[in-house]
Amino acid sequence: MATKVNDAFTIVPDGSVTTPKGFRAGGLHCGLKKTERHDLGAIVCEVPAEAAGVYTLNQFQAAPLKVTQESIAQGGKLQAMLVNSGNANACTGQQGEDDARAMRAAGAQAFGVAEHLVGVTSTGVIGELLPMPKVLGGIEKLPGAVSVDGGDDFCQAILTTDLVKKEICVRVTVGGRTVHIAGAAKGSGMIHPNMATMLGFMTTDAKIESAELQKLLNDVTDSTFNMITVDGDTSTNDMVVVMASGLAENERLTPEHADWAAFKAAFNHVGEYLAKAIARDGEGATKLIEVTVANADSREAARAIAKTVIGSSLVKSACFGADANWGRIIAAVGRAGYPVKTETVDIRLGDIVVLEQSRPVKFDEERAAEYLKGDFVLIHVDLHMGEASATAWGCDLTYDYVRINAAYRT
Amino acid sequence: MATKVNDAFTIVPDGSVTTPKGFRAGGLHCGLKKTERHDLGAIVCEVPAEAAGVYTLNQFQAAPLKVTQESIAQGGKLQAMLVNSGNANACTGQQGEDDARAMRAAGAQAFGVAEHLVGVTSTGVIGELLPMPKVLGGIEKLPGAVSVDGGDDFCQAILTTDLVKKEICVRVTVGGRTVHIAGAAKGSGMIHPNMATMLGFMTTDAKIESAELQKLLNDVTDSTFNMITVDGDTSTNDMVVVMASGLAENERLTPEHADWAAFKAAFNHVGEYLAKAIARDGEGATKLIEVTVANADSREAARAIAKTVIGSSLVKSACFGADANWGRIIAAVGRAGYPVKTETVDIRLGDIVVLEQSRPVKFDEERAAEYLKGDFVLIHVDLHMGEASATAWGCDLTYDYVRINAAYRT
Numbered sequence: 160m161a162t163k164v165n166d167a168f169t170i171v172p173d174g175s176v177t178t179p180k181g182f183r184a185g186g187l188h189c190g191l192k193k194t195e196r197h198d199l200g201a202i203v204c205e206v207p208a209e210a211a212g213v214y215t216l217n218q219f220q221a222a223p224l225k226v227t228q229e230s231i232a233q234g235g236k237l238q239a240m241l242v243n244s245g246n247a248n249a250c251t252g253q254q255g256e257d258d259a260r261a262m263r264a265a266g267a268q269a270f271g272v273a274e275h276l277v278g279v280t281s282t283g284v285i286g287e288l289l290p291m292p293k294v295l296g297g298i299e300k301l302p303g304a305v306s307v308d309g310g311d312d313f314c315q316a317i318l319t320t321d322l323v324k325k326e327i328c329v330r331v332t333v334g335g336r337t338v339h340i341a342g343a344a345k346g347s348g349m350i351h352p353n354m355a356t357m358l359g360f361m362t363t364d365a366k367i368e369s370a371e372l373q374k375l376l377n378d379v380t381d382s383t384f385n386m387i388t389v390d391g392d393t394s395t396n397d398m399v400v401v402m403a404s405g406l407a408e409n410e411r412l413t414p415e416h417a418d419w420a421a422f423k424a425a426f427n428h429v430g431e432y433l434a435k436a437i438a439r440d441g442e443g444a445t446k447l448i449e450v451t452v453a454n455a456d457s458r459e460a461a462r463a464i465a466k467t468v469i470g471s472s473l474v475k476s477a478c479f480g481a482d483a484n485w486g487r488i489i490a491a492v493g494r495a496g497y498p499v500k501t502e503t504v505d506i507r508l509g510d511i512v513v514l515e516q517s518r519p520v521k522f523d524e525e526r527a528a529e530y531l532k533g534d535f536v537l538i539h540v541d542l543h544m545g546e547a548s549a550t551a552w553g554c555d556l557t558y559d560y561v562r563i564n565a566a567y568r569t
Numbered sequence: 570m571a572t573k574v575n576d577a578f579t580i581v582p583d584g585s586v587t588t589p590k591g592f593r594a595g596g597l598h599c600g601l602k603k604t605e606r607h608d609l610g611a612i613v614c615e616v617p618a619e620a621a622g623v624y625t626l627n628q629f630q631a632a633p634l635k636v637t638q639e640s641i642a643q644g645g646k647l648q649a650m651l652v653n654s655g656n657a658n659a660c661t662g663q664q665g666e667d668d669a670r671a672m673r674a675a676g677a678q679a680f681g682v683a684e685h686l687v688g689v690t691s692t693g694v695i696g697e698l699l700p701m702p703k704v705l706g707g708i709e710k711l712p713g714a715v716s717v718d719g720g721d722d723f724c725q726a727i728l729t730t731d732l733v734k735k736e737i738c739v740r741v742t743v744g745g746r747t748v749h750i751a752g753a754a755k756g757s758g759m760i761h762p763n764m765a766t767m768l769g770f771m772t773t774d775a776k777i778e779s780a781e782l783q784k785l786l787n788d789v790t791d792s793t794f795n796m797i798t799v800d801g802d803t804s805t806n807d808m809v810v811v812m813a814s815g816l817a818e819n820e821r822l823t824p825e826h827a828d829w830a831a832f833k834a835a836f837n838h839v840g841e842y843l844a845k846a847i848a849r850d851g852e853g854a855t856k857l858i859e860v861t862v863a864n865a866d867s868r869e870a871a872r873a874i875a876k877t878v879i880g881s882s883l884v885k886s887a888c889f890g891a892d893a894n895w896g897r898i899i900a901a902v903g904r905a906g907y908p909v910k911t912e913t914v915d916i917r918l919g920d921i922v923v924l925e926q927s928r929p930v931k932f933d934e935e936r937a938a939e940y941l942k943g944d945f946v947l948i949h950v951d952l953h954m955g956e957a958s959a960t961a962w963g964c965d966l967t968y969d970y971v972r973i974n975a976a977y978r979t
Contacts, residue, residue: 218911219903219927250899252912252928285896286929395900472882472966473974480975486695489660490805493629501628502662517629518662519696556882558968564883565890 167331168425171339174328175310179339179364181205181404185309186316189297190290191245191283198245199297200316201266202360203238203305207276208402210237211373213380215397221249222259224398227278230263235369237402238276240360241266241298242317244345248281248289249395258289265298282319282345282358282396310343317345317358325436331425333418336409338365340422342429344399346387346437359384359399359433364407365422371413375426376401383430386462386551387438388470399430438552439534443559446534448478449552456545460497465551467495468538475556481531483524485513492540503543508536577741578835581749584738585720589749589774591615591814595719596726599707600700601655601693608655609707610726611676612770613648613715617686618812620647621783623790625807631659632669634808637688640673645779647812648686650770651676651708654729654755658691658699659805668699675708692729692755692768692806720753727755727768735846741835743819743828748775750832752839754809756797756847769794769809769843774817775832781823785836786811793840796872796961797848798880809840848962849944853969856944858888859962866955870907875961877905878948885966891941893934895923902950913953918946 177184186200210231214224230237241262248255259279267274281289304312314324328341342361367375376399384399412422439447450469455461468474473487485506492499506514509530511522530536587594596610620641624634640647651672658665669689677684691699714722724734738751752771777785786809794809822832849857860879865871878884883897895916902909916924919940921932940946 217900217903218909219899247896250896250924250927250929285900286924395896395903472970476971476974479971482975484695486657486660486805489629490627490695493627493805499628514660514696517660519660556971556974558971560882561886561889561966561968561971564886564966565892 167421168329168428169331171328171330174339174341175326176202176313176341176343176360176362177307177310178328178341179362179404180406181208181364182362183305183307183309184313185301185305186312187297187300187304190293191243197312197316199243199294199301200313201242201301201305202240202313202362202402203270204402204404206404206406207236207238208404209367209369209372210235210278210400210402211369211376212398212400213376215395217395219250219395221247221281221396222251222255223248223262223279223281224396225256226259226263227280227398227400230275230278233275236276237278237400238272239266239270240278240400240402241301242280242282242358243294244317244319245283246281246287246289247283247285247396250286251288254288258291261291262294262298265295269298269302278400280358280396280398282317285395314343317343319345323440325433325440327429327432329425329428331421333365333407333409333412333416333422336407338407338409338422339363340365340425340429342433344433344437346440357384357397357437361399361401361429363401363403364405365403365412366405366407366409367403367412372401372403375423379427379430383427383434386466386549387434388466388551388553435552438554441554442563443557443561444554445479445557446536446555447552448475448536448538448554449550450538450540451548451550453539453541453548454544455542455547455549458547458549461547461549463497464492464495464540465549467491468540469551469553472556475553478531478536479555479557481528483508483513483522483527483531488538488540489514499542500544505541505543507539577831578739578838581738581740584749584751585736586612586723586751586753586770586772587717587720588738588751589772589814590816591618591774592772593715593717593719594723595711595715596722597707597710597714600703601653607722607726609653609704609711610723611652611711611715612650612723612772612812613680614812614814616814616816617646617648618814619777619779619782620645620810620812621779621786622808622810623786625805627805629660629805631657631691631806632661632665633658633672633689633691634806635666636669636673637690637808637810640685640688643685646686647688647810648682649676649680650688650810650812651711652690652692652727652768653704654692654727656691656693656697656699657695657806659695661696661698664698668701671701672704672708675705679708679712688810690768690806690808692727695805724753727753729755733850735843735850737839737842739835739838741828741831743775743817743822743826743832746817746819748817748819748832749773750775750835750839752843754843754847756850767794767807767847771809771811771839773811773813774815775813775822776815776817776819777813777822782811782813785833789837789840793837793844796876796959797844798876798961798963845962848964851964852973853967853971854964855889855967856946856965857962858885858946858948858964859960860948860950861958861960863949863951863958864954865952865957865959868957868959871957871959873907874902874905874950875959877901878950879961879963882966885963888941888946889965889967891938893918893923893932893937893941898948898950899924909952910954915951915953917949
């Protein structure tokens with residue numbers, strides 16, 4: 160039943176955030192969304208789990224993010240993670256912070272754990288106060304809604320304009336023991352590096368300490384979640400949290416462990432899978448675009464150039480229109496803020512070479528258009544300057560993006 | 570017939586780049602555009618004019634820009650400025666540079682002036698070689714096409730996806746003499762600070778030396794052309810060139826001159842008018858958006874924040890949809906890369922206050938929607954931190970932007 164993608168790890172079919180040992184999850188409708196869809200969810204662990212988190216760099220960081228950071232800072236552990244959709248509890252001042260604390264307190268009471276073991280997060284409209292009676296009423300009912308089969312319900316509870324749920328679970332062997340790593344995410348709009356309106360929840364039964372987990376999460380976020388963009392807008396609420404139950408009973412993982420590389424590869428796969436799923440399901444998107452920049456003279460330059468190309472409205476529109484307009488790609492490369500050799504750039508669309516040594520190559524326009532019509536487009540840029548590379552993901556810019564965002568609140 | 574806008578200067582009705590003394594202009598169809606529209610134009614001066622230029626910061630600067638820079642560098646003067654639309658002569662390697670030089674040589678011969686008195690520029694598709702027989706054939710005919718009444722024909726010749734021509738002329742008194750300053754521009758897509766696919770041509774009969782003119786142009790570009798964005802993409806071809814004939818016979822203008830401030834105000838007005846006209850006519854735009862950032866702690870911060878807000882796809886979509894979604898505005902403020910006081914931000918849409926001291930204000934949603942439906946939207950952000958301010962201009966993001974850019978080449 161399982162798919163082996165490489166020697167390091169295996170994908171668990173139909174796996175979810177509750178596949179790692181010790182986790183339950185679920186969701187319910189408490190009244191924040193207008194329709195009867197889930198708008199409140201939780202992941203709960205049997206034991207206090209080692210925890211780590213990464214948060215938006217937007218200065219107007221939403222209240223719940225502050226509260227979650229406080230919880231993790233206190234002991235490096237979380238036992239319950241609560242999330243609501245439909246209201247971001249951002250730009251809501253002191254009342255918003257009080258509300259986030261009240262959510263945490265209610266979660267602690269509902270699940271019978273200490274407050275500092277509870278994290279909270281919110282996604283939705285900015286600047287409106289949470290309707291606390293609905294939220295608190297919902298939290299009271301959450302313990303009855305979580306189960307080992309509740310991964311799917313949890314995924315539903317975190318969606319806003321997302322069209323599909325995003326979840327994955329992999330397994331990897333650590334010191335002879337089977338360890339699981341799973342994740343669920345929401346994305347869709349306001350998606351840009353530095354944590355966009357993107358929430359990621361990862362669970363694992365690996366035994367690993369909070370400090371190591373945090374370093375690993377930072378690394379992996381840098382090359383996965385922080386390399387996607389839907390529209391260049393960075394949300395106030397973005398965050399990825401990981402909880403490690405330790406119930407796989409492996410020898411404690413550290414970078415010195417023989418199986419660290421395999422564990423890291425598996426962890427990275429979960430991050431990359433979720434990041435790509437968010438990009439592919441960007442608001443109005445019809446396709447996933449992957450931009451690889453090869454042979455840059457620094458990793459920083461490769462990242463910046465990949466992100467500039469993937470973020471270009473003109474490149475995104477051309478992909479939507481299946482137009483092999485590589486001039487827009489090179490224009491984006493040239494304005495990314497890092498020096499490039501203007502005479503040595505190659506560009507490929509899939510395997511179709513369109514630019515070689517910065518000079519146009521005659522290519523089959525029809526074949527290129529056919530390729531660009533697909534649901535996956537690779538834009539490969541080779542700078543021939545050094546040895547650094549980076550990959551970024553995004554989506555096309557479509558009529559539907561405009562339609563969705565012209566009237567999001569109405 | 571003239572409109573006085575302030576004490577410094579007066580707008581000349583129906584003025585064009587040929588209103589300042591000594592200038593002729595015109596345009597014709599040489600075969601670069603598929604339809605019979607003008608695609609080649611020139612501005613010519615009776616005498617070698619003092620000249621200054623600003624150029625794209627995109628590293629893949631197009632060949633004609635290099636050639637024009639060389640011309641101006643040689644003696645600080647230009648007598649003829651040639652422009653073609655329909656082909657950008659960018660990313661065309663050595664052949665492209667040879668072609669730009671051939672255009673310059675042909676222009677020099679046609680108008681009987683030295684080569685270093687000729688500038689050339691191109692706009693259109695990137696990466697295709699110019700069909701030189703057509704271009705050179707057209708240049709031969711240009712002397713018969715330029716006249717003192719040819720300002721309008723010139724404007725037509727520089728348009729690509731622009732819907733309207735953009736020109737203005739003002740007059741100002743310098744030491745008792747009447748001086749004119751005029752400008753014409755094209756814009757539309759790939760419009761972003763640092764000179765987007767934007768061409769600006771300014772003429773004046775003022776007596777002023779090239780070095781002073783260059784400093785003035787740099788200053789004015791910084792607060793006008795470099796403060797507009799349509800889509801965040803910076804073209805390879807952007808440039809603004811100004812030619813000063815000196816035929817107004819005023820006392821030579823320097824920053825020490827009593828009328829320098831009036832002249833600068835007039836010059837700035839021409840730049841700002843053209844910049845706003847470009848933003849308003851951005852691809853697919855239905856309205857001009859103006860973002861003012863007040864009381865920032867540095868001019869740099871004010872500029873960056875204004876440009877981030879005006880560049881946000883979500884803010885632009887919300888304006889198109891007449892949705893007073895100020896959360897997107899504050900999210901953009903928070904990710905602009907400059908520290909702000911997160912507790913002291915006010916936001917107004919026109920005169921409708923929506924956020925005060927970073928807290929939502931109850932406002933009349935219907936009135937706000939009505940305001941946003943107009944063809945001009947002001948977004949005012951007050952940071953309450955210092956005394957610096959900046960203004961940026963842009964347009965809404967619409968279905969038509971996507972339509973135009975999904976199939977630009979086809």
